[in-house]
Amino acid sequence: MIIRAQRAEVRQKASWLVAEALRQAIGARDLAVLGVVGGSSVGPVLAQLGRELVDWKRVHLFMVDERLVPLDHPDSNFQLVSSFVQPYFPPDNLHPFRYDPEDGPAALERYHQLLTDFGGCFDVSLLSAGADGHIASLFPNHETIRSTAPFFLLTGTAPKPPPGRMSASPRLIGASGTAVLLFVGHEKRAAFHDYLNEEGPIEQCPARLIKGVQEHFVLTDCGDEL
Incomplete structure (x- = not known):
């Protein structure tokens, strides 16, 4: 399914779709695995996701990709992702690639x-495309x-x-x-x-x-x- 909308609505719809898929996975097997990429498009969706009704104690987050730098490096994807999800995610459920x-x-x-x-496997993958079509x-x-x-x-x-x-x-x-794949921005x-x-x-x-x-x-x- 392709959804075209203004950027704020894209973020809202994406967060709802991710949350709904997580709720379904939790209902089916009592936990869910969320795979997340880095990138500026994903951050606001993760912030919005914290407003959704999800049993976060049952969700485990993995990185779909990571740069081979220390986790506290400014270029670390986990550093970016964790800055958005820390307010609502249990720390033990965040799984960086070390x-x-x-x-x-x-x-x-x-x-x-x-x-x-x-x-x-990832019950839900939250992805964004680059200007060259990479994910x-x-x-x-x-x-x-x-x-x-x-x-x-x-x-x-x-x-x-x-x-x-x-x-x-x-x-x-x-x-x-x-x-859930995002194409956000004129350059995409x-x-x-x-x-x-x-x-x-x-x-x-x-x-x-x-x-x-x-x-x-x-x-x-x-x-x-x-």
Whole structure:
């Protein structure tokens, strides 16, 4: 489903859709896993989400992507996300990716195992698209979007700085119960147009990946015309 609205309404609708999907997951299995990306588009939605009626004690937050920097670094996605959710999220339910520069694969495996402890998938993924159509740290025509990893992946060649990234794999994002994707801002109009192209491959516009998620919503403040 595609929802076009003014930016404030996009944020409100996105937060309600995420909250409703979390409530459904909690009702089905008594807990929910929320996967969240970094980025300026997601922050206001997370702030709005705190106003929704959700049993936050039963929700666990994981990062869909992270930059390979210390958690207290200004570039850390977790640093940004946690600043918006700390007022309402139990601290023990926030699960950052802790990168080990001495053994990156081991850090990746620990994050995979932690996710497995809570069911092994994202009940809800809150995503935003970049101006090039990337989501998480899956970039167009890059090794990341071609990855067949079942859970998470590392790359040292991301085309946007910093080059070192962790990301949920295409398979893990595609296995989400619900995906909510944002195209917010004038600079995302071309990417949104690419997303709408039914003939283009996912490799050219990774945002198209969510079309394979059974329940997915795209929200945008971009106009119809380029």
